[in-house]
Amino acid sequence: MIAARPCFAEPRIRTRPKDDTTMSTISVLGTGLMGSAVASTLIDAGHTVTVWNRSADKSAPLVAKGARRADSVAEAINASDITFSHVLSSAMGFDLVRAAEGEVDWNGKLFVNLSTGTPDSALAFGDYLTSHGGGYADGVISAYPDDIGTNTAIVQYAAADEVWATLEPIAKIISPAAYVYVGSQLDAPNVIDPAVTGAVYSVGYGAFLESAAYVASRGIAPKHLIAGADKMIDLLRHSIHASIGLLEKGSWESDQSTVDAYHAAVIQWRDTMLESGNRAAYFGALLENLEAAREAGYGQLGFHAQFKTAVVAHGAD
Structure with a gap:
């Protein structure tokens, strides 16, 4: 670490x-x-x-x-x-x-x-x-x-x-x-860069823009996302800080939403966007990760249990 x-x-x-x-x-x-x-x-x-x-x-x-x-x-x-x-x-x-x-x-x-x-x-x-x-x-x-x-x-x-x-x-x-x-x-900054600037910022920002397009397609001005987005950014910060401790401890249980609960919600969110004629690419990627965690038997564990199945083995038969 x-x-x-x-x-x-x-x-x-x-x-x-x-x-x-x-x-x-x-x-x-x-x-x-x-x-x-x-x-x-x-x-x-x-x-x-x-x-x-x-x-x-x-x-x-x-x-x-x-x-x-x-x-x-x-x-x-x-x-x-x-x-x-x-x-x-x-x-x-x-x-x-x-x-x-x-x-x-x-x-x-x-x-x-x-x-x-x-x-x-x-x-x-x-x-x-x-x-x-x-x-x-x-x-x-x-x-x-x-x-x-x-x-x-x-x-x-x-x-x-x-x-x-x-x-x-x-x-x-x-x-x-x-x-x-x-x-x-010496390689640490370039390991961290795709994880933070790439995933946390770029993917997060991209997901917001995709969702803003969905909201606009339903006749709602994207400005109405500000209050909720600010709250979610604060919650994301809290979740990241909390999950660091959980990952270091190897503690995978959660008294909040489980992988299974998120999986069911994300399917509904994705399908709603698709039915409105919008892309839902970021939801698709999240579902892929959640499904990998469920297939590994981690459905009743916390959302952060995706960490356990995030590494893809190379060279396997």
Whole structure:
């Protein structure tokens, strides 16, 4: 079990350098929307920032703000103590770093990959950097570019403890209220990302939009969903927190609704939407999971018992 350790700063809207802050030299690879937001926030905090982008003109606004533009990846990395990667993917960042082999002295340098990637790519990237004498951190951003530097941004990091000690003051600037250290297992952020940003947010939001279309097709304005949706979001938060303890204990009983009860309700909800001529794709996926739990004999257990049948065996005859 990976223990996440959230770090909380004092509430504030935008970060500003404190008098006792030690300024760092920081490079940012990739100046798209997210990379530009990170670089701009670090410039505002008083750090010396170097930027690189394959299309140099995209870095112009940051240069006008005080950043230095590097002509190559190697030049950018060599210019700073810490480099953040915000290119299209972790794999692309890895390719860029390997292409600069022999041109970079990694001794004492820290590389932070915040590009979207896979667990395996994080492990391979980390092995490469540490074998070349550099420090490595991998992370995922659960925020939009406009959130960077505000209390609504959440960024989760994995790194060796000594690397995190160096990175933490900078992490605090990028997401003041929620910079989360999940430990030294480098693939952890990319394991967590599809579970949280993918499933909890993206699937949840998609399911809401599907249901809003159903409501509108029945002549009801989607705005009437707000009160109930707010209540369900609060209930979802409570259920997630409660289920974590149950999963860790291996406790599957519930004095609330069972798998069987939810199964019967979801069939009715799905059929109602289908009969109205609407898609019910998210209900279909939920039913598949509930039916797997029932087939395993968990119908009288709590809704969270789906956890027990969520792993699909590979390579079975």
